[in-house]
Amino acid sequence: MTGAAAGLVDRVRGVQLSGLATVAMLVVAVAVNSALQPNFWDSYALTSNFATFVPLVAIAVGQTIVVLSGGLDLSLGAQVTLASVVAVQVVDGSLDRFPLAVAAALGVGLACGALNGLVVALLRLQPIVATFATSFVFSGLALVVLPTPGGSVPFEITTAYRDSVLGVPVALLLIVALALVWLVLRRHRVLRHVYAVGGDADAAYASLVPVARTRVWAYVLGGLFAALSALAILANTGSGDPFVGNELTLASVAAVVIGGTALAGGRGGAGGSVLGAIVLALVTNIIFFADVPTDYRQLVNGAVIILALALAGIPALQKRRPSA
């Protein structure tokens, strides 16, 4: 019993420590960025920075929910791509059809998430491999819907997205809104079940938690957040691109790890992931403003993501348990 209690204390401390580490990384990233980018605090720079953060923040929240349930969704980036190309084909430059496009994007996210959820929960495939397979289905379909970059988003949407209300960038408000959605979800029974399933599926099953249904819900929520990410990308770039989500999958996992959510599931939350996503986006900014030669940017970016993923393993390294 004392062992379990000690484990619990350890666990809580671990979460708090990594929370502190996330905030520390954010502070460092902001400091370095504002030193390198001379007008970092100008409203224009802030607005355009936040505008680029929203897609990653949204997908990171979605990935967090899936990870908390004990899974991992490698198809989220492909879902972003599919939702965005479907939405851009639906909207076709007309403001009247924008609500329809939003519905279409959310519908795509819902359908993709449901497919993943059914495959993982009912067919009982390993989440990583199953979503790896579905990611090819989604990105192939995206290419069918929009073979080459194109399509246009009504300028009212792109303008509003980069606008600010009372000096606060709209994009920042969207990030706050995403965080609020998370907080509301967090209080809902479904998310409590997600934590339970991710922590210990057998125990959750024994406690009458509907494990399969909860897993499906986790992937559906992940898909819906991917759809929101897709809409943010469209509002930011103004046109469709059938490869736009490729890089987002790994970044979403890295954001979750930086945010202190355990990849094993059951521990953590989307608050950290929001900060983690912002840290990652700032790093991309920093690489740009630090005058890293163009040919080396991707290498530096890739190395940073690996290092971020390695952060999750450092506590494991210190404890020196026998290998998992």
Next chain:
Amino acid sequence: MSTPVVDTPRRGLTAWRPGPVALAGTVAVALVIAGEIVSPGFAGYGQLVNLMRVAAFLGVIAIGQTIVIIAGGGGVDLSVGKVATFSAIIGSRVMAGDDANIVPAVALALLVAAAIGLVNGLGVTLLRIPPFVMTLGMIGVVQGLILAYTGGQAEGRAAPALTSLVNGRVILDLPGLLFLWLLLGLLAVWLLRRTTFGWSLFAVGANRTAAELTGVRVNRTLILAYVLSATFAGLAGILLLGYTESVFLDLADQYMLPSVAAVVIGGTLLAGGIGGYAGTAVGAIVLTVLQGLLTTLDIGGAWRTVVNGVVLLVLLSLYGRQRRLRS
């Protein structure tokens, strides 16, 4: 997620189910027959040799993938395609079309590939990053390395000797590549079945804790698995270079998904500990024939990607299911 799950044999079902290798072989033959019906000439000798040649590259890349997947614990190497591309790029640049440079070019390319595999292995074992995530991240790093190394411009050329080794006809009008594949395949089977490393690998894949307790060096075995995976990918890249003679920046990238699918078709369990290379080789042939069939049916690249994903999903639901909570 990463706990090694030992599949209990499914009694009753296994009684009538053919082995995965036989099943995959049957599917390959069926696909060839279907191709011949849809488009006469599909099963002609020259066409079949051509399909086998395409399958060979996939087959060699999938050697490493088989090793990593047998190691279990969610082991997989998504960076194989990118590593093969990078290896071909290094090879072509150092060779610069001169036979005298073959040895240093191949040595350097394989060394770099092995180093990438070492980083993968260290990340997976010491830092315990899930293999899928680690090797996915490595794709970005290798892509970055490629850009930094080439400046976005692939240069160089395969040495003539390499090209004639890969493309030259040996016996029965079969290209040398097929014999190289056979040789490497036998090497893989020997490695898995007849060496201490192979035995350790199966032990680690079947039950990591038990392997550790019986004195198997788990981490060393795992790291070696990732090094071998990257090295075989690098070797496939060199062979591909010999075939295409010049390189482009995404030469072998598309082998990522098929390399995993070939292993799964071949009956190697994604949970680890069970499987072998013979099945993977047949799996590589099945996938290649399927691609050939889709091309013959004039199905575009986008839909082919969809079909590939669906095929992997179907295969996984046949072989890769996890245990029920209720049991």
